[in-house]
Amino acid sequence: AQSVTQLGSHVSVSEGALVLLRCNYSSSVPPYLFWYVQYPNQGLQLLLKYTTGATLVKGINGFEAEFKKSETSFHLTKPSAHMSDAAEYFCAVSANSGGYQKVTFGIGTKLQVIP
């Protein structure tokens, strides 16, 4: 079985401040990990993904995430928040389950950026 926990359904940061969105996962097999972003009235789009290799993954719009196996975490960060970063962010895990890759999403974290 696999699961994803996103700590904090709502996060507020000031413009220019560090963005940190937390994601912890559970998987009995090596997982692939994703962050997706959803802007208002749109579908989700991929921000970044971890497959294998380098544990620090860089994505679009200046976001990055670090895979920490020992902590079963994949937190999303951005050094300086911009107003356009206001959106909902979803962490997801993809892992082999019964011969195919099963995908599980977290409940999402809404990011508010305060001017």
Place this chain on the structure above:
Amino acid sequence: KAGVTQTPRYLIKTRGQQVTLSCSPISGHRSVSWYQQTPGQGLQFLFEYFSETQRNKGNFPGRFSGRQFSNSRSEMNVSTLELGDSALYLCASSHVGGGGAREQFFGPGTRLTVL
């Protein structure tokens, strides 16, 4: 490649009616997943179809059903609509195979309002 398309984009129904939503995946993608998104419950998995077979199912009542056609297009149906079915319904397609990370590509969603 054209993205995932969903029709209709907006729908208003009354309690007790039924509704059918359509999803056309990215060309070559044989897996289609459906999600329900509401402010209170977040993103919830409904079901996944692969090669016309339901591969995985979330915890929703039998009023929610789906199918997939030979061209990978998928439909979901909700019968006897309830007020609580008002939500954004998202469809996602993905390529399955090779054992690699399964990135999902989302459509813009269908906004269903039940009055």
